[in-house]
Amino acid sequence: MPAADTTASSRTESRPPTEERPAASGSAKYLGVLFAVAIAAAAFNLRPVVTSLGPLLKQVRDDLGMNPTLAGLLTAVPSLCFGLFGFAAPAAARRIGPIAVVTAGMGAITAGVLARSFAGGTAVFLLLTALALAGVAVSNVLLPVVIKRYFPDRVGPMIGLYSMALSAGTALAAAVTVPLTKSLGGDWRYGLGVWAVLGALALVLWLFVLIAKRERGExxxxxxxxxxxxxxxxxxxxxxxxxxxxxxxxxxxxxxxMSQIFQDAGIGEGTTGVLLAVTMVIGVPVSFVLPNLAARRGDQRLFVVLLACCGIAGYAGLAIAPAGGAWLWAVLLGLSNCAFPLVLTMIGLRARSAGGVAQLSAFAQGIGYLVSIPGPILVGWLYGATGEWYWPLGFLSLLLVPQMLFGLRAARARHIEDEAVHPAERAAA
Structure with missing residues (x-):
């Protein structure tokens, strides 16, 4: 009994003063909420750079003198920038910290989106678009790392929040860019440049996080x-x-x-923007739910197959009856595009540590985006050569087969740390 009393007494004496605990807990809680909001705001700004351009692509092409092949190159610029700058993100994060790099990324997005709306020629427009996409690239790679490091017990929900915000930003830009442009006088420059406002808001939030965390690189x-x-x-x-x-x-x-495909089928410009928005908005609820479901399973092969089947059906319908089933094809392709939050979730699950996730994220996204560069260019060339969408859409349908095969291998419950170490090295250890 005395021993028990002594233990209880020592536990009582070792507690910090009660008035100090709520303050520390409240401060950490508010900082956590700020951090989560900043992550969502950053994710929201990762796609308007691209999806605000799609509905206005014809105006931009006509004003800047782009041919279809060059426009196809423009749709490939995101992949090129994501591949090149994505590789550099982990090294920059090790030097100054991932939060500082993401903050710089928000600054690049804001500056690039605003400045390209004043471009007088194709080369300048592409260069400033690349600046904004460089910011997107480093943020793409490092936001999963930030989540793994600062929310290690909530990877699934936080990836869900990130993916949902990304899908929401994608959908909003696709839906409102055309009507917003018309309300601003019909000039595509205003319609694209206005998205810099959201980038500036995200930049302010990340500056607050940067100051609050006082993070330094290794x-x-x-x-x-x-x-x-x-x-x-x-x-x-x-x-x-x-x-x-x-x-x-x-x-x-x-x-x-996608907007061009529907416009070629006789659908009005405003409606095509809404259809693209439907494709993107489907990802908002799915992107929140899917990472949570995927994180609870040992492997994610079921999701890989289901999403690929949606894509094959969507492309086939778009080729056969683009106007007749436009809303259904938009929904199916939106579901297929949810392979993005799925692969982000798998990146977070296939490594044991934040450092491993950083390497895997940079490798998978860097190599992946470089692999994706020829596709949009080839689609633009096929469309320009044939004047029809049968061949481009057939090509995209075929690509879903190897995509599914890669996904089935990646979805198995494995850790890269186990595979990357040679068996002899593991035995020696």
């Missing part, structure tokens, strides 16, 4: 650098890269060309 802060994995040895990493690249091909063709 090199700047003197912390030990994480172990660098020989990630190219991992079959799961290569499978994720392939899956990511092929889903990105389809997603950016849809975002860049």
């Amino acid at each position: 090199r700047a802060g003197g912390a030990a650098a994480p172990v660098r994995l020989p990630i190219t040895r991992s079959r799961t990493a290569w499978a994720l890269a392939g899956y990511f690249g092929l889903q990105a091909t389809g997603a950016y063709v849809v975002m860049g060309w």
